[in-house]
Amino acid sequence: MATPAASPLLLPLPLPAFTFPPRRTVPCARRLVLRPPRAGRPRLRDPPPAAPPPAVEEAGEEEEDDDTLPLRLLEPPQEDDPFPPEMEPADPDFYRIGYARMMRAYGIEFLEGPDGMAVYASRDVDPLRRARVIMEIPLELMLTVTQKRPWMFFPDIIPLGHPIFDIIESTDPETDWDLRLACLLLYAFDVEDNFWQLYGDFLPSVDECTSLLLAPKDDLMELEDQDLATKMLKNQKRAIDFWQKHWHKTIPLKLKRLAPDHERFLWALSIVQSRSVNLKLRMGAFLQDANALVPYADMLNHSPDANCFLHWRFKDRMLEVMIKAGRAVKKGDEMTIDYMSGVNSSFMERYGFSSPTNPWELINFSSDAKIHLDSFLSVFNIAGLHDELYHNAALTSGENNFVDGGVVAAARTLPTWSEGDVPAIPSLERKSAQALQEECHTMLESFSTTIQQDQEILDSDGHIRRTREIAIKYRLHRKLLLQKIIDALDIYQDRILF
């Protein structure tokens, strides 16, 4: 179906709704097969028994995806070819239009880890000069909504006249991308044989989801961050108001069953916010920003030092997950991408996690004390400009792993000075370092619990709600960073003379 506002995104021909034609086996492609759901959250691992180890492809090659071509194009012409020699086969791209494809994965496994489902290397990968593909996900498996008018979504699964269409249409494409994608996701779950009906079994349930959209007020208070708690209460209210406005009592059953209660809508919104990516899609002559839920790639966890990145292949509308050039990967390593460079509260707001070693975390110091930036950096063998600071581990001899993202965050967030070649005066530097340590201690004391008490709560055997756990971890991570800064300033004072 096609209405002016809901025409199929990108594809000139309508796709069959996820009917996958029989494909020839590609020896290097290892396919992941969705298993029927088991009790609890199922795992995605399913290595086909007879598949030889996949050869990792090099990125950037626009190789023929011969898997999608009809056999005729791949075979030498036959003697009794009925076509006269002046006739030429059509461009291979012709056959790709609207072809329903599956995802492919190379040299990876999907496993349940400490941070939920995650992607791990199933073999060693030597560092290469070019990036390597580990996953390919075709557009037709994604749920996608464009950000600008005339807005479009893909796949075009909503029948003309369905009330969910009007609900999506009533939102602002530029600001309400998450509400719109949540509606599309809920609708996709309800469409028989839709890919997302199966994939939904592998998404975190309400109890497993870390999003603070699902946190009761008591859990938000555990954050001990009034700004973040207020923001999350506002975000919850926005979602509940939206649900109440559109899922009122007298709506037709086909709409009501998509989100019978507001918790279901909050869950769908949590999934969308914590798992979608921004894509730039080519729409005829111009580029369109779109938000997309990309299955399988959404199992990648975040790391500020990620070994992988996402790449959109315009030509055949395929999202690739690639290992960065020059990165060695060992079997069992987690494959990660960098979601964004942000402070812990931003990660909490959208994804529901924080880290004590987030190199972008900020502490607001009010003291006038400042330490000498270059001296501090050289004590810890940190180099680079403010936005690209990195630890040169090769210069650090026999010295445990003290320098981590927390020390990089300290270098960014501590008040510092630097005036050309003017050297630091050790006695003044020590005084400043001590003043800053004092302030860290004061901030630590302002929390209602200590580091040890938080750790005891998290280690206790009793069942702890997921959102309470991540709220306690958030305040703990802030305290651990403050402690790390205190320790780093101790080391700085010891070494400033040498």
Ligand SMILES: C[S@@+](CC[C@H](N)C(=O)[O-])C[C@H]1O[C@@H](n2cnc3c(N)ncnc32)[C@H](O)[C@@H]1O
């Ligand atoms: C895109 S999903 C990644 C797959 C997810 N682990 C799962 O179980 O399906 C994002 C979610 O993964 C978790 N996550 C990702 N990176 C993380 C990290 N570095 N630390 C803790 N949790 C993380 C958070 O729950 C986040 O909302």
